[in-house]
Amino acid sequence: MSQVPTEMQAEPTPAEIKQSRVYQQWGLTQAEYEQICQHLDRLPNYTETGLFAAMWSEHCSYKKSKPVLKRFWSQNDRVIQGPGEGAGVIDIGDGQAVVFKAESHNHPSAVEPYEGAATGVGGILRDIFSMGAQPIAVLDSLRFGEINDNYTKHLVDQVIAGIAGYGNAIGIPTVGGEIAFDDVYKGNPLVNVMAVGTLDQADLHVGKARGTGNKILYVGAATGRDGIHGATFASSDFESETEQDRSAVQVGDPFLEKLVMDATIQAVRQFGSDVVGIQDMGAAGLVSSSAEMAGKAGNGVHLNLDRVPQRETNMTPYELMLSESQERMLLVVKPEALERVAKLFTDAGLSAVEIGTVTDDGRYQLQFHGQTVTDVEVNYLVTPPKQHQAERVPHRLETEDRTQYQPQIEDASATLMQLLGQSTIASKAGLFRHFDSMVRTDTVIRPGGDAALVRVTGTNKGLALTTDISGRYTYLDPEIGGARAVVEAAQNITVTGATPIGLTDCLNFGDPDDPEVYYELDHASQGINTIAQRLNTPIISGNVSLYNETDGQPIYPTPMVGMVGLLQDVHQATTSFVKQAGDLVYLIGTLGPDFNGSELQKLQTGTIHGRLRPVDADRAADLQALVRDQILAGNITAAHDVAEGGLAVTLAEMTFTTPFSLDVQVNCPVAWTFAETPSVFAVAVPVARQAEFERDARNRAQYLGRVTDEATFSLQATDQTIRLDKATMQQHYQEALSWQLNH
Template identity: 35%
Template sequence: MSLSEQDRELVDAELGREPTPAEAALFENLWSEHCAYRSSRPLLSAFESEGEQVVVGPGDDAAVVEAADGTYITMGIESHNHPSFVDPYDGAATGVGGIVRDTLSMGAYPIALADSLYFGDFDREHSRYLLEGVVEGISDYGNSIGVPTVAGSTAFHDDYEGNPLVNVACVGLLDEDRLVTADAKEPGNKLVLVGNATGRDGLGGASFASEDLSEDAETEDRPAVQVGDPYTEKLLVEANEALLDRDLVEAARDLGAAGLGGASSEMVAKGGLGAEIRLEAVHQREPNMNALEILLAESQERMCYEVRPENVDAVEQVAEKYDLGCSVIGEVTEGNYVCTFDSEANASEKPTEERSDSGGRETVVDVDAEFLGDGAPMNDLPAEEPTQPERDLPDADLRDAFEAVVGHPNTASKRWVYRQYDHEVQVRTATGPGDDAAVLALREARKSAEKGSAAASSGDSRETGLAVSSGADPNWTSAAPYEGARAVALENATNLAAKGATPLAAVDCLNGGNPEKPDVYGGFRGIVDGLADMCAALGAPVVGGNVSLYNDSPSGPIPPTPTLAMTGTKDGYDAPPAHLSADAGGATLLVVGADGGNRLGGSQLLAQTGGSDRFPELPENPREVVATLADVADSEATAAVHDVSHGGLAVALAEMVTDEAGAAVELDSLDALFAETPGRAVVATTDPEAVREAFDGVAPVAELGEADDSGALDLTVDGESLSYDADDIAALRDVLARELD
């Protein structure tokens, strides 16, 4: 990539001269779609990002939300799509590393990861190669740094063949008094770089992420992919904690897109300030690096801190304790963002400020930081509105359809994926992956309550659980971008409610193809509006996120994919299981929530059998539905709760059956079995009347049948019967392990 003619004219006019090579490269990266959101920012105002619980909203490295009195969590999400196509292992691993450092820069300790992954058709050898590499990269990095991966999703769709998606979210934990932001605070403070040495890896990563993948991307774009070192990241995590403990940090920014140039310029721009940076002072991994390489390399495991002059020695001592590199690279000023480089000093063994007066010093960047960070003009792109198809359903045999949907990789067990992740490290995971949502124990919130709340003084101190859900469904948003995105938000909220939690906040990763194509941009606009509308209806502010466009390749654009990571809170850590246990025998099985007309648009059934249908209608009162379900889930009479979404009731019921308990269920149509209307759940209860009363005036409740001790699913649909025992269902659903182990 290079600056367009229009952008070059703007830069020339602002500077009053032609930019230097380093300035041109810096503008190219920071004005790229990946950094400047030129095609998406005009749409993002649709999101509601404020609320009583929101402490720091969009615009920083991560959002900060109050989960309990005085206890904050951070939420962040990012994509590493193109790097994961070129190098699935390192691309995914460094995606984990980057989102964890975003968490550190807010003063938080990372407590959970969630990964949402999207690949081409599972039957393709290349898709399996990417899947195996990505999962290994995530597990090796996350496991090594001691952060549990507790939630996520994995989906397969033919349109991801030339461009997979790797979206990773992180949740962090901090106290009120440890909060740090990226806004530089005061002229005269020092800028200190801590972490790995800078090499030549990841050069031009931001611009690489802002263009379509070519046929030769796997070889030509390899230098743009960073190389991760999780053991250094773990040291950085602990060093960051030590710096916060000693109150040595004024502001912080992790080095991600556009490397040092991106992090340092954005930090001072946010504070309305400038900087003077000596590039040769940066500790380097490779000899003879030039100014542009030092400025833009995206080498991993690095943080930039603003530090008061009197605290620099203490920061250097912490870095030395954790065997991390440390460089004082410059200071905050009231002027422009200025980078100088002394090539003679850089050739020395250990460049220092004293050596930097050799006469070889050159000013390579001298620009206004705010213009660099926010001066990119927004794109005004044409959009074509997608249309929904009419109803045209094929004939389908009940047994064939059941086995095809329940055994499809999209709806089958993802145990092969999550068993490679350590989800128990840190010993706070109460409900792990494989369930509707994860639940984490926020013991710190209880301590906070014990210290000062009225409840604590009255002896009513309560534990707080944090539920986490993440994912999207490309079948839904391919069929209907707006309605499908609304469904994605509702499904994530329903996942939380099934564990007894109500939504707290959300972050999104909005993935789309080439926005210059009107039909692609129309679909992208649809997922933005749909996600925004449903999150607002749920009362879940969207407090941050990431946009990834130009996910296009010779095989075509990806489906518009709005990954949502949502958190919720609840009293206590206990949550009802998603499966039936031995003590569920005799419980009544109910499905709560409106069926949306049992439409099959976007369903896994139609994806395999063909045909078309309109997307299901969603409830007009989603917030009430979710809150009521959360209350029912926490009832002592509730034996199990499982959301109904991908694969419909067929998959929900199949997942609930165990060796200890089965179910006998009767439905009146194939549509009722396979429709995927979200906002519904199967509830196993010993008090069905109480559930009906709870949902009275909120949503319909229908009886499905009864749980028993058969260890089998006995299913009758429109008079036709099927029976599968738990072992048969497990074998049907274990397709990933069967094909990959």
């Protein structure tokens, strides 16, 4: 092979790198470094060492989580593109497809919450339009420490502002999401963002550098020094006494991103197969996008770094390759179309520069100032050594009390009011009002219900969208917690009338080198996979975020599930809010004493503990199908699944923002109305549809009572009755979180 220069500008020499072991600060282990040296048969220079550190990081390579992820079920007759590309793609009929993926920006948001959250939105949107799709919606899933902490209040304010600022400016509606608060997230908030797009299947593009002689076209913003080694930054723990690396956090420009998005989509539609491949420059910047595209195609790439647009002077190859400056894309273009494709971008005021060529030699070569500064095998660069992580059952699971928590309810009305004011349950309207949910005018169901619903432009079809997390349950039982996250997401899709068709995930866990943490990751993933198969919702994309720890204390194991459902006619959709007095209220499913991990347990004890009952996958599928069928038949006018706070909270929420209330009765102790049993729904049925509904539901539904136009909310149990003024209850629910944030 050609001799690689040992030194660039003032960078350490290969010998100095070996002596100082600076690579360990970048996440490369001693064994990995020695393996690289052995494979190259020489010492890697500064740039090469940085490239390997980034590409072999967990954030880019999934080297530790891949054994878990490869077991995910990701194929059925709808799946067009599964994991491995910018986003997954699912057939929605009529030659159309939905494209979606979720990503985490946890570490950047902990350090610079506004820019961390904003660039999380920008990055996930690029994953969508890099496939040739038009983004149509953004959702978020957020976890913070307890709201009584001033720093948490700052994080909430800035993360919400970052998501809103980016999404609103680029013109993509933020249509849904969920937010919760637990002390374990105080030092390590979770900022997960899901983006959804649509495309005509003929316009689908993937990130492969195919075709020897095809050109590598750099488009978008110029490269600066922001975000260098962001990938390795996201692959390590936090220490509270250590100043975090703010230079690893990128700075976004949503107005520039809109130009890049529009031009990229136009290029796909206008030039078709002349644009061979597209990938955004996300984690690890230019190196990951170019090396991954080459690796997936089995080719090499030769890049001339002198041509890379730069916004700062005297940038080194190391900096140019590892910068994570935002709003940049890499296109592979046929030579005969290069000038025309580039002109489309330059006409939009964007950089569009040919920086390299696809080769058939399998080499990753970088030229800078007339010298070869990197020359390695592409496949070796993108394939880190296999990792076999040890796992061990967490000690808490071996010693946990298996009994069910037994709450004591002295005043059920007061308990319901307390729960409605809990930060995790209380209305988030004061936060999501910052999001523009109606831009593009296709939003049918706005934030505030179980799932959003967005019309597929130019059709009557709708896409139901949701994000859900089950951190507390996963802490108590990783496999059941993973299963419950999927069940909850599917329930939220179902109550709109839509059929769940696929899911994405963000797996937020602690340090995978801890055998107990790896056990949590493995078993939570098994729970997700089992229920996904049973509900026919393939796992078509996702993200792993590990090392979510501060001072050695991990967050709850927190799998986030983002799900998409399909509704053939948006006019058949329903919402969670009751529509008219006189409608009949039914319970679908069966309540049980499921208090472990619940909001009630946390309210009364300040913590969560105990074991969970297994999820009945067949029952979940059956009851969801019943709810969907009855909505589409016109027999249900409102539907809401039982989740945080239990049935009592569910029924109360169904009345909020309406002029109606409820008068219902349950054949169980009042405590059970605060239990969080999965696969339970509350629905409203018109009197004229009662007979048909009861015939179809058979023994799966229980009559509870009626929707009223009275001022009082009444829920009678076998031992107590909850009676509250509906207006007072609603005001408390709507104002509690804002009050907590401002005091």
